[in-house]
Amino acid sequence: MQGVYRAGPLPFTSKEFMIKLEDGNDGTNERCTLVGKTFFLHGSGARSEIGNGIQCWNGFYQSPRPTQIGLSLNIDVSSKSFYEPIPVIEFAAEFLNLEDPSIMAPRPLSNDDRLKLKKVLKGIKVEVIHGRIRRYEICDITEQPTNQLRFTEDGQQKSVVQYFCEKYNIILRHAAWPSFQSALC
Numbered sequence: 600m601q602g603v604y605r606a607g608p609l610p611f612t613s614k615e616f617m618i619k620l621e622d623g624n625d626g627t628n629e630r631c632t633l634v635g636k637t638f639f640l641h642g643s644g645a646r647s648e649i650g651n652g653i654q655c656w657n658g659f660y661q662s663p664r665p666t667q668i669g670l671s672l673n674i675d676v677s678s679k680s681f682y683e684p685i686p687v688i689e690f691a692a693e694f695l696n697l698e699d700p701s702i703m704a705p706r707p708l709s710n711d712d713r714l715k716l717k718k719v720l721k722g723i724k725v726e727v728i729h730g731r732i733r734r735y736e737i738c739d740i741t742e743q744p745t746n747q748l749r750f751t752e753d754g755q756q757k758s759v760v761q762y763f764c765e766k767y768n769i770i771l772r773h774a775a776w777p778s779f780q781s782a783l784c
Contacts, residue, residue: 636661637677652683652690687725688773691716700773707744707775716740720779729767735781746774 631638639645639658647655660677663670682690692700695712708716717740727733741748748759759778763769 631658632656634658634679637679639679648683649680651696652685652693654681654683655679656681682723687720687779688776691776694719704773705775708777710742713740713742713777725779725781729763729769733783735779735783737779738782739780741777741780743777744775745771745778748778 629641631640633639637658637660639656645657649655655678658677658679660675662673664673665671683693685693688700691697692703695708695715697703697712720737721739723737724734725737727735746758746760749756750759750762751757752762760771760774763771
């Protein structure tokens, strides 16, 4: 096996290699976040604020490369944007350049703002902290405000606001804003 860019044959014959990286289920562990072949170290200080709820993380891209002396690991620097790990309401207020979210709570979002949020948050994974912690992927944003959403439970109509109050003892502060439609991750 001799190539144009190599001075001689490679010291192996197989073209298949197996590389196993140990990480958490979602590519995150206590030391780093893995995205594809790039890893970003936690606590490395290599993060900067871009604005509108988005950060830039510096990390390292890794890929195996065949060389004359065997398989080598190529490591290069990389940068990627991430959403700040803040509550979704705070992110929405920062992204949409709104006033303090507590002041905006009783006011509904405009349809333009709702569509902007839908576009930027669709496919994003969020953690829900009421009850036990669960992860969901945002699929859509409702057109109606949360205080107008109703569903049927045990044959009775119930509002989302009423459900959260009864089930979790939570009073929704931003009930005039739309809700996220999600899928369990």
